[in-house]
Amino acid sequence: MAFSIPETIRTTATAGERLLFRTLKTYLPDDYIVYYEPEIRGKRPDFVIIGPDLGLVVLEVKDYTKNTLYQLNPDEWTIVNTSGEQTTVKSPLRQARDNVFHLVDVLKKDRNLIQLEGKYKFQLKFPYGFGSVYTRLHQKDFIQHDLYRVVNPDLCLTRDEIDPDHVSFSEEVLIEKIMNMFVVPYRLREPLSHEDINAIRYHLFPEVRISAEFKQPSPYQDQLLLSLHDIKAMDLHQENLAKQIGDKNRIIRGVAGSGKTLILASRAKLLAKKHPDWNILILCYNISLSRTIEQMIHHMMNEPDSLFDFDFTAKDITSPNNHSIVVRNFHSWLRNDLRISGAQLPSILRKLEEGEAILPMYDAILIDEGQDFEADWFKLVSNLLNPVTKSLLLVEDRAQSIYKRARSYIQDTGLDFRGRSKILSINYRNTAQIVEFAWEFYKEHSALRDKVVSKDFEDEIISPQSTRRKGLQPAIYKADSFYHEVNMVTKQIQKLKAEYKVPYSEMLILYRVRKTYKMDYVATLIDALEKAGVPHFWLTKDTDSKRSYKKDDERVIISTIDSSKGLDFQAVFVINVDNIPFPLEEDKEREASLLYIAMTRAKDFLCLSYSDESEYTRYFTNLLEERMKEKKETISG
Template sequence: MAITIPETIRSSATTGERLFFRTLKTFLPDDYIVYFEPDIQGRRPDFVIIGPDLGIVVLEVKDYTKNTLFQINHDEWHIVTTSGDQAVIKSPMKQARDNMFHVVDTLKKDKSLIQLDGKYKFQLKFPYGHGVVFTRLYSKDFVQEGLYSVIEPNLCFTRDEIDPDKEGFSEEVLMEKILNMFIVPFRLKESLSIEDINAIRYHLFPEVRISAEYKPPVPYQDQLLLSLHDIKTMDLHQENLAKQIGDKNRLIRGVAGSGKTIILASRAKMLSKQNPDWKILILCYNISLSNAIQQMIHHMLNEPEDLFDFDPTAMSVKNENIIVRNFHSWLKNDLRIREQQLPDIIEKLERNEAILPTYDAVLIDEGQDFEADWLRLVSLLINADTQSLLLVEDRAQTIYQRKRSYLEDTGLSFRGRSKVLSINYRNTQQIVKFAWEFYRKHSVFKNKVVNRDLEGEIIAPQSTKRRGPEPGIVKAANFFEEMRIVARSINKLNMEKKVPLEDVLILYRVKRTHKFPIIDIIKRSLKDEGLPYYWITENDVSKRSYAKDDGKVKISTIDSSKGLDFRAVFIVNVDSMPFPLEENKEREVSLLYIGMTRAKEYLCLSYSGDSEFTAYLNGILEERKQKQNGIEKVN
């Protein structure tokens, strides 16, 4: 079964489009991608098929009958419209061909996708084709009406060739017809790699680009081409979700690292593009996450549709119709109300006795941290005509005690309107396993872990196949020694593994303990190793001014790291957890789980004292030691 984007076809599609969509989805190989009506830099072909052993095929679909066709030739067709009038249109074959070359010209600009020598030098390194699907005309109609004199038989599908209920249909004929639609007469010797397919998607569909990773192109075309090799795109499931979240209220529940924030930001960009007059609000709980989303949206809106054909000196686009706020800043600065006033304001809004700004769409990240009144207020300020609310959450990252019933909180039901993201793309297999085993061991919710989209349940993460080193555990004599080891390890990662300092994060639970001034020792240790740093959580100003790409190691509380990710993460002073003054131990479990899942490749936990969590880490160290001794004895 092929991957289709969107996952299901829109209800307003024609009967023929729906039939062909189902046929392609059911009978094409599992690794084929079928796009329905994709927007490719201003053009919308009906179908684009990408196959690793195939290349690209662009198809137009026509629901014409014999009575529709009045007079046709290779260039233009005279047809009879549904109202009985005559119209002159471009030949459907020519439409498909023009769309195909539009796709080809877009992709040819990337040196990694063209042949650099041989007979097909400067052509795409994979075949491309085009064709037309006639959903209401049969092969016998083509013969009787002499249509094959104008339309090449190998460049078109008829009803009996696409309808599984017809006797003449077969999976083999379907594939054979698609293979015969190629105008470039060569077959792939080697299948397209994942990198090739991602590069194709990256250029054709700008919305799948993970723009937080985007670097502005350099002026020289050759260097620009090379700079695009290390591209980052959404996974197909994420792309599907962003494109088919649907209208009205929607809920996405995902594990840490599943790309929830990327999907939310892409959704905001798409809504803005489709509805330039809409007022769109993005809300989250913590300040540093709102800042990170703001930067992500800015990059997305300023990234050119065509990376090879734009003016790098042009003024940047301001996202004037997308507002990004953390909840309390929005309350104070946009609505000009205090949190204590919420019950009274909500009551007045429900009675139509108060006027506050309204929004055509609201997108909430880390929704599990929002209180009932906050959600109720938001739902009352959404345009009644659009009712566009997207809630994104992960219950395993809940660090605030909120009772949750979205139906009661918002007055909106999410039953049948929610999606689950269970694959963790951010972390390596080793980090996912390490973090989840800790969570399962210590969380009081361990018996509520399921893989279903039931409201209130916690989703068990599945990891991708990306592997990396086992998370490090450092037990030191005191916090001074602990931080010396951490600072040296950061230098080592930077020198030997080429991890940029700006992609390193140090997380701490408390600023000081009765034994040590934690933050002062962190800063001093980094300074002694010659490592520049930026303390994100020093104050509100530093949270709002945080920029990832500044060449500095970042320091943050675990609370404020939600939604962020770094290549290397060091969680220090773990012996301060569970924090003795925190009555809710579950919050401490979630916090440490959140901290661990910020790391994309390298994770290290360090401590110099004792606590419930360090006792667990001691057990892992002992297991590793015994395993190592066993290996040494065998050798």
């Protein structure tokens, strides 16, 4: 079964479009992608099919009957509508041809997607084609009315060829005809790779872009070409969710690393493009996450559809917004936008309900890390949401909840989320080893571990499923003293930089406690980094440092675990684990969630270190001993 985007076809689609959608989705191979009416640079082809052993095919669908057709030639058709009026339009094949060449012109600008030598130099390295589909005409109609005279039989599909209920339908014939709808004389030498298909999606659908390494367009034998590397795009499930969340109020529950923030930002961009007059607000709890989302939105909204128009010299992410999306952490929103304090919130809510207060209204509000919001915060949000649009998107992960919040979304917002939720259980951020390591710890130490996902239950914890991405086992380091601990961390940072080419900006050091009467942990850490010549930025030194944070600075980041929520780095060091659970913290559930959050910030490398003992370090020491035992058994065996 092919992967379709959207997952289901819209109810206003024609009967013929719905039939073709079901047939393509059911009978094409699993590794094919079928797009229905995608918006691509101002055009909307009916169907776009991408397959690793196929290439790219565009289909134009028509529900014409014999009585519709009046006068036909290969370029123009005169058709008769139900009122008897005649209209001259482009022929379906010409429409499909124009659409596919529109796509090809975009893709041919990428050096990695074209042939650089030989007879077909500067052509795409994969075949592309087009066809037309006639959902109410059969092959016998084409023969009887001599339609094959103006419609190439190799480039069209009739009702009996797309309807599985028709006696002459054949899955083999359907696939063979689509495989041969090509206008280029060459075929694929080898299947398109995952990277090739990601590159195609990256160019055609800007909304799926995450990042890529690319240099300024450069001339190659009189051709101006782009050179992209390390392309990262939303996976197909994330793309589907971002495009098909639906209107009104929605909730997304996702595990750490499932791309919740990315989908939220993409959704905001789609809303801004669709409704340029809307006031759109994105809220989250912590300052550093709001800064990250702000940078993400800025990049998304300022990236042109054509990368040839991209300003490669632009470095400043603080330039004025040219969009209607405002990103705030909740308290700065209260203070700077609404001009109220947290203490005033109860009285403001009463005045809003009684119609005595006027505050800004928003056409769409998107909330990240919603598990950290209080009931009154949701009540305020719902009061300032346009009652016509009711466009509220709530994103959360209860396993990352670090604040006790008693809530009912229906009661707090006045909106019913039942049947309006999506669950993301696949972790894309972390390696399988990190996912398993973090989740096993969480199950062992969280009181919420036994809660089972239920569509109608608001407080469930979602068990993560890992991607197939493999990596190193998370490191556990038991030191004799905190001085030895930070020296080890410093050496590992230098090793990651030298041997694994991990940028300093992709390294994060997390701490639970800044200092005690025994030691100033952060000061000791910074001293070790400075002596080793490792550039660093203390993110959580104060409010100003949080607001000035830029991830692309070439410095190792130092942060509390709380402020790391929503962020991710290639390498994460969690130091001083013996201070977790913190003795003065009564809520042990919060402590388990905090360490789970810390571990799941790491994409590739994770290291936990400690020099004293706590409930959690005893767990990790046992793991360390088990590893040593297994290693000895392997050597002796």
